[in-house]
Amino acid sequence: MKSLKRGLTLLLLVALLIPATGYAQENTASGITRVEFAAWINQVFQYINEGEWNFRDQDVNESPLSELRKAVAAGNMQGYGDGTLRxxxxxxxxxxxxxIKDASTYYVFGSHIDAAKSAxxxxxxxxxNGYTTPGNVIYGDLSENLADSFKWAGEDDADSKGGYAVWAPDVIWNKYYKNPDGTTGAFMQYYSASSTYIRSAIGFAVxxxxxxxxLYGDTVVFSGFTLHDxxxxxxxxxxxxTQTHLxxxxxxxLLNGENPEWFKSTGEYNNTIYPNAIDATLFFDKEGKLWMTYGSWSGGIFLLELDPETGLPKYPGQDGVTEDGRLIDRYFGVKIAGGFTKSGEGPYIFYDPSTDYYYLNVTYxxxxxxxxxxxxxxxxxxxxxxxxxxxxxxxxLTDQNTANDLIGIKMMGNFLFKQEIGETGPEDGYGYVSPGHNSVFYDEAAGKYFLLFHTRFPxxxxxxxLRVHQMFMNKDGWLVTAPGRYSGETAAAVKEASISGDYKFVNHGLSYSGAVTESVSITLEKDKKITGDLEGSWSLEGGYDAEIVVNGEAYHGxxxxxxxxxQQQNTLTFTAVSAKGETIWGIKQPDITDQQAVRAVEQALSLGDTSRVTDHLQLPVKGVRGTKIEWVSSDPSVISxxxxxxxxxxxxxPLIAELTAVITKGAFSAAKKFQVRVIPxxxxxxxxxxxxxxxxxSDSTDNYEHGKVTGPLIDEQNGNGNIAFSKGVTGNAAVFDGESGIRLPDGLISGNEYSVSLWVYPKEHNQFSTTFFGAQSKSSWISLVPDSWNNxxxxxxxxxWYDGSTGSRIRTKDWHHLAFIVNEGSVKVFVNGEQKYTGKGFPDIFKDQSGIFTLGVNWWDHPFEGKMDELRIYNTSLTDALVKRLSQEASFEEEEGKAELAAKFLFEHDLADHAGNFGSGEIIGSQLASP
Structure with missing residues (x-):
């Protein structure tokens, strides 16, 4: 534990501070444990590591946090129940x-046979244990257990070649299911086995x-079948x-024959109208009937009633239409969303008795x-x-020309609550990219709705x-989602006087693409007006219902x-949705004066190392709460x-000049100077x-030994490998025959700051074939890959598994300059001098000088086939300007050859270029200028 002196100091401070802070009030009649007291102190001093606190009478499995929550629940401690607990x-x-919840434990089941649990x-x-088999935790002998489904898709076949593709299961407790031993009731897991974007099957196991x-039960829906062999x-x-169960x-x-509409005129599967059989989820309606909804892209989302005793579909048997004109197929069921190969997958339906509505969530x-x-x-x-x-x-969707971006309440999309200069906290901000494929849980005991989904990050x-956010029913009967992940908060009456203040604001809008919506700054004024980057009004209705009007549009939440x-603290937030389907979020910020804002920006403003500048500087023009930053150069001939x-x-x-930042907000201002030294x-x-x-x-710097020729794998040195030389970008280049590689000296890179630059000429693309490869072990490596898993x-x-994707694939039979820069977890990837990827959190692989480095080969994949030239390795972070200069050193002439396919957009299930040379298309509004 802490020293006696520090412990006594803490006790004294706690005794002085607690009555004023309102963190907790002890119920002296019941008392608190030492563990509770430690957690109490933790809240005052914000110690993050609970492990710092150890008591002889504390079980090793006890957590101060869990003990504190027990004390709160028992009423022995007050002040934490509103969410103020860290x-x-x-x-x-x-x-x-x-x-799904079983007893007191929550479970999530997901793709690739992953699952987790929480209290x-x-x-x-x-x-x-994922796809491990035999001994698979979920399926035992995976290959044998699901063999009937795998006959159609999902095992060592097409897109799942060399492995498995078991996706998006849903688990439900069905008390009516009749087990083979005569008992009733079972957990039923409906899974998807898939081999292509349309050839899939849904099965269940119990x-x-x-x-x-x-244990495998049956396969209930097939898709992707054709008229002919x-x-x-x-x-x-x-x-x-005829190879299915049809x-x-x-x-x-059970079916009135095959439906000729299942097939296109070519005999191929008609995925424009009919579904891809994946993403099944189940629910009981208010009458006790069991239903399964499923589908992804293709012909849309469908619904089938199931027999609760067998888990098998009650196929309609006959084709038809609903009263409002939607398709009913004899086999696939009734269409409830999407169609015409537009995006839409991961359907989830749940019933709310308070509104008497069934809610459908779909991911676009x-x-x-x-x-x-x-x-x-x-x-x-x-x-x-x-x-x-x-x-x-x-x-x-009504037809092929109907875009889906304006249809459906957009619950959440790409967003980033940015950190402005002068704010404390994580500099990367808080945000998600591509959040989706959700499920919903209503906890009757807590009276709370929860949205569970996966997300990537900026x-x-x-x-x-995995992320969990709480949801709340607004006055119009729509569920709105909390801006932050669930941390124990409960909706409660809000004092109107506590609402006014500055907020970070995000409007999720309706359109979607890879772009990230960044927060703006607004102020909810005491007179109910909204000012700042947006204008409008606000009101509090009832205990916590909100109406936010922004630019004439009303949002209820x-x-x-x-x-x-x-902020690393609890604060007031709002979430609301408009009749157009746009969701807005707001997070209240601490109160600061204009003078404090200027001082905060002045202290935080930095340009990094300006003693060796070789590239243009990005000069910020805005700080915390809209603080303005203007720049003046002492010598514009050096830096503007x-x-x-x-x-x-x-x-x-080198040339030297001085940049002065003039920081202003309201009547307050300050100046901060930076000396800039520009070098050649x-x-x-x-x-x-x-x-x-x-x-x-050879290494022309003479720092390292010659490279050595290998066979098709790293460890096959001095074998049958062969590296030839022919015309390159400058002089000669190394020629890789698809059966050989080069083992570079060990230790070329050590540390977490380095840059790699090289020229690459792929003759053919083989997925995962590497150009530059470095590894500390077989599980800790980096690989610069011309053609990766997403082409x-x-x-x-x-x-x-970090993916620094450039968004497109370099073309074969052409020279390309590739470079990447790693700097303490930050990474940039360049193609032909242009930055194509930037990210954070890149792993620190090369902690010492024992790293292994190769060109063209690794331990697993097909060797690279083509040429490489001018490999340079730096122990510093190259600037963008230096990368640009390196990409301009080539003296080769373009080779003439036959015309090759540049792009191929099929519009079958996505907007991808199936030639792999360009990124995916993006959905926009009705005009090119409309985002």
Missing amino acids: PYQTNVSVHDPSV DLQNWTKFT SRNIEGPY ARDDNSTVNKKW PELIEAG GWLGADGGYNMRQFRASSPTGPYLDASGQNAV ERGEAHE VFVQGWDPL DTGVISPPDPGEE LDLNEGLVAHYAFEGDL HTMLWSGEA
């Missing part, structure tokens, strides 16, 4: 999470234990419809970090629909985590206390008022190795 939260990665929706623990193992690439599966259903009289967009994934909400008075949004629009690549990760430099020529002396561009500064491949594998050129890392 949250303790742990994270897991479960994609496409589906929630409080804040701290999660995984208990699964267990009496929620954590498994689950056909096979996909890398597949032996015959896709003809003939059995027809023979049993593509799940990648650049895909604009976003959640939408509809509702209906019947489980079969029609499902409408706040403006009365039907979730089912500048963190494809890494994703709630005011609620919530934890702000930027906007940060544009004019560097000296190589060999000349020097391509050799920080250069530790340079392999020019002028007929050999994009990418800086890939096996340490926490």
Whole structure:
């Protein structure tokens, strides 16, 4: 524990502070434990590490936090129940999470056979082992158990070649299910097995234990079948419809024959009208009927009634239409959303007895970090629909020309509550990208709705985590989502006098793309007006209902206390939705004066190291609460008022000038000066190795030994490998034959600041073939890959699976300059001198000089085929200008050859360029200028 002196000091301070702070009031009649007292002190002094507190009478498994919550629940301590307790939260990665509660434990089940559990929706623990088999936690012998589904899709086939694709399960307790042993009641897990964007199957497995193992029951829906014999690439599966269970259903009289509309005129599956059989979720309606909704992109979202005793669908048997004109298919069921290959997946339906509505959540967009994934909400008075949004629009699209961006309440999309200069807290801000594929849970005991979903994060690549946000019913009967993740808050009456103040504000809008919506600053004035970056009014209705009017549009929602990760404290927030379907969020900021704002900006304002400037400076013009920053240069011939430099020529002396920042807010101002030293561009500064491949594998800096030729894998040295030389970007280049690589000297990179630059000429693309590869071990590595898992050129890392995607794939049979810069967790990736990716959180791989480095080979993948030239490795962070200069050193002439396909947009299930050379298209408004 702490020293006696510090302990006595803390006790004295607590005794003095607690009566004034309102953090807690002891119920002296009941008393508190030592653990509770430690947690109490923790709140006053904001110690983050609970492990600092140890008591001899405390069990090793006890948590001060959990003990404190018990004391709050028992009424022994007051003041924490409104959410002022510092949250303790742990994270897991479960994609496409589906929630269920068993006894006192919450569970989420997700894609790739991942699952986690929690006692409080804040701290999660995984208990699964992914695709491991045999011995799979959920399915035992995975391949054997789900063999019937895998005959159609999902195991070592097409897109799942070499592995499995078991996606987006939903688990439900069905008390009516009849088990083979005659008992009733089971946990039923409906999973998706998928091999392509349309060839998939939904099956179910059952267990009496929620954590498994689950035993296969049946496969209930197939998609992607064809009229005639056909096979996909890398597949032996015959896709003809007779290879599914459809003939059995027809023979049993459950279907009135096959439907000719299932097929296009070519005999292919008609995925414009009919669904991709994935993303199943189940629910009981108010009459006790069991339903399954499912679908992804393709023909939209469908609904089937299930027999609760067997878990099998009650197929309609006959085709038809609903009263409002929606499709009813004899096999797939009734269409309730989407269609015409527009985005829309991960459907989830739940019933709310207070409004007597069924709510449908669907996710639009593509799940990648650049895909604009976003959640939408509809509702209906019947489980079969029609499902409408706040403006009365039907979730089912009417034709191919109907865009879906204006349809559905947008619950959440890409956002970032930015940190302004002068604010404390995480400098990266707080935000999500591509949040989606949600499930919903209503906790009857707590009277709370929760939204559970996965999300990626700004500048963190494809890494994703589970998030839980509380939802609240607004006065119009729509659920609105809290701006922050759940931290124990409860909606309660708000004092009107506490509402006025400055807020960070986000409008999620309706359109979606890879762009991130950043927060702006507004003030809710005491006279009920809204000023700042936006204008409007606000009002408090009842205990906590909010009406926010911004630019003439009314939004209805709630005011609620919530934890702000930027301020690291609880604060007032609001969330509301308009009749157009736009969601707005606000997070209240601490009160500060204009003078305090100016001082805060003055103290925080920095330009980094300005002693060796080789690139234009990004000069900020705004600080906390709208503080203005204006710049004046003492010598515009060296650096302009906007940060544009004019560097000296190589060999000349550095140039020096002074930049003055004038900081102003209201009647207060301050000035801060920066000396800027502009130096010549020097391509050799920080250069530790340079392999020019002028007929050999030597390092021209003489810092390292020659490279060595390998076979097709790293460890196959001095084998049958062969590296030749031919014309490159300057002189010769190394030629890789697709069966060989180069082992570079160990230790080329050490530390967490370095840059790599090289020229690449891929002759052919082989997915995951590496150009530059570095590793500390087989589980800790980086790889610069021309063609990665998403058909994009990418800086890939096996340490926490970091994806630095450039958004497109470099073309074959053409020279490209690639570079990446790592600086203490920040990373940039460049293609032909242009920055294509920037992110944070890049892993620190090379902690010492034992790293292994290669060109063209790794331990697993097909070797690179093509050429490489002018590999340079630096122990510093290159500037953008230096990368640009390196990309301009080429002296080669473009090779002439036959015309090749540049782009191929199929519009079958996404907006991707299937040639892989460009990024995906983005959905915009009705005009090009409309975002």
